[in-house]
Amino acid sequence: MAAHGSVDRSLVALLALMACLSCAAAGRAGGVARQRLELRRHLKRLNKTPVKSIKSPDGDIIDCVHVSHQPAFDHPFLKNHTIQTRPAYHPEGLFGGNKVVSQTKTPSMAQLWHQNGRCPEDTIPIRRTTREDVSRASSVKRYGRKKHRSLPNPMSVDPDLLNESGHQHAIAYVEGDKYYGAKATINVWQPKIQQSNEFSLSQIWILGGSFGADLNSIEAGWQVSPDLYGDNYTRLFTYWTSDAYQATGCYNLLCSGFIQINNEIAMGASISPISNYDGSQYDISILVWKDPKEGNWWMQFGSDYVLGYWPSFLFSYLADSATMIEWGGEVVNSEPDGEHTSTEMGSGRFPEEGFSKASYFRNIQIVDGSNNLRAPEGVGAFTEQSNCYDVQNGNSNAWGQYFYYGGPGRNSNCP
Ligand SMILES: *[C@@H]1O[C@H](CO)[C@@H](O)[C@H](O)[C@H]1NC(C)=O
Ligand SMILES: *[C@@H]1O[C@H](CO)[C@@H](O)[C@H](O)[C@H]1NC(C)=O
Numbered sequence: 001m002a003a004h005g006s007v008d009r010s011l012v013a014l015l016a017l018m019a020c021l022s023c024a025a026a027g028r029a030g031g032v033a034r035q036r037l038e039l040r041r042h043l044k045r046l047n048k049t050p051v052k053s054i055k056s057p058d059g060d061i062i063d064c065v066h067v068s069h070q071p072a073f074d075h076p077f078l079k080n081h082t083i084q085t086r087p088a089y090h091p092e093g094l095f096g097g098n099k100v101v102s103q104t105k106t107p108s109m110a111q112l113w114h115q116n117g118r119c120p121e122d123t124i125p126i127r128r129t130t131r132e133d134v135s136r137a138s139s140v141k142r143y144g145r146k147k148h149r150s151l152p153n154p155m156s157v158d159p160d161l162l163n164e165s166g167h168q169h170a171i172a173y174v175e176g177d178k179y180y181g182a183k184a185t186i187n188v189w190q191p192k193i194q195q196s197n198e199f200s201l202s203q204i205w206i207l208g209g210s211f212g213a214d215l216n217s218i219e220a221g222w223q224v225s226p227d228l229y230g231d232n233y234t235r236l237f238t239y240w241t242s243d244a245y246q247a248t249g250c251y252n253l254l255c256s257g258f259i260q261i262n263n264e265i266a267m268g269a270s271i272s273p274i275s276n277y278d279g280s281q282y283d284i285s286i287l288v289w290k291d292p293k294e295g296n297w298w299m300q301f302g303s304d305y306v307l308g309y310w311p312s313f314l315f316s317y318l319a320d321s322a323t324m325i326e327w328g329g330e331v332v333n334s335e336p337d338g339e340h341t342s343t344e345m346g347s348g349r350f351p352e353e354g355f356s357k358a359s360y361f362r363n364i365q366i367v368d369g370s371n372n373l374r375a376p377e378g379v380g381a382f383t384e385q386s387n388c389y390d391v392q393n394g395n396s397n398a399w400g401q402y403f404y405y406g407g408p409g410r411n412s413n414c415p
């Protein structure tokens, strides 16, 4: 009897296990169907019906979407919005337009997709999001968004937090005043990324509030991010958040927020040409400023392209002004194999190597309360591990305030 009873018990256990397995399989199948539906809906939200589509040599599809059909207008607050066709004010001051004379060539920076066509008037170019793009993210909702706490905080009382998040920076910064914008000319490289969950970027941060859960940030620059784009091209990007990367904001036009007015430059599209080590140097200028009349934050690329604006209502602190500006590089160090990543920042060279070898930000400026571009005062420099990535400030007539930054990541001093 005892033996019989035990057989019964194991049979029951086995049946229960089988039921459980099939139930899990059914759950999985339901989950997969739900995910597919969610993915389809998300792609439909992001990819608006184009007037025309252009295939870029890098594999992107650029959709020319009517300016009033762009993703921004899915936002409930923007239902009756009248598009601003130009900023009411443009900041005045130093190094205006193309007056800077330097060793660099001033070729027309372009985007690769221009080789195969242009977008008509009253449309804006939008990089089409593919099924594969979204599938690389941990979830549909996370696609196009930064993970939390990827912000360099030189004032952090707990520097361990910086290391813990795996993000490494080499930046220059100013704080302690009210800022209404920032500008820089950044040379463009194609840093090597060791593995696809890492990235390397060079950007300006316009920050409002303290480094708490309600941090406001507007960001723009170039990046290489295999996870976001599926390749290693260097791309123009923007980012915004009003709650420290939690529920609000995204890269480029991957959520409602930024209103684009320009039909020539696509957010997230690749930049060309790229600087060569000890060879030709190519740089881009980025200006972000707050229109003192309407309060919107505008972005300009180069001296010719006013791309569009972030409406003031998206933000809390930045609805007034920024409290800190940062310029520089950031990489993710996922410490593959327990060693520091060999993902490069900037050109992958240390600042000491100087012009045409190291990466730089030159003519860094801030916009003050009178809407003037000025050289920033009291610029600080910050890096978590200078043996991996470093930064060096400088000052000259032609370059104003500048700095070289970057590095190779893993090396004998950065194991
Ligand atoms: C938009 O306009 C309509 C009609 O005038 C109005 O009912 C609605 O409240 C407005 N929505 C917003 C978000 O302002
Ligand atoms: C990107 O570069 C890495 C090496 O740096 C390489 O392993 C990977 O295959 C590249 N990805 C693509 C899509 O070319």
Ligand SMILES: *[C@@H]1O[C@H](CO)[C@@H](O)[C@H](O)[C@H]1NC(C)=O
Pocket (backbone or CB within 6 Å): 159, 160, 162, 163, 383, 384, 385
């Ligand atoms: C980050 O970690 C490295 C290695 O563990 C250490 O040398 C460095 O001091 C840390 N940096 C900060 C800012 O804590």
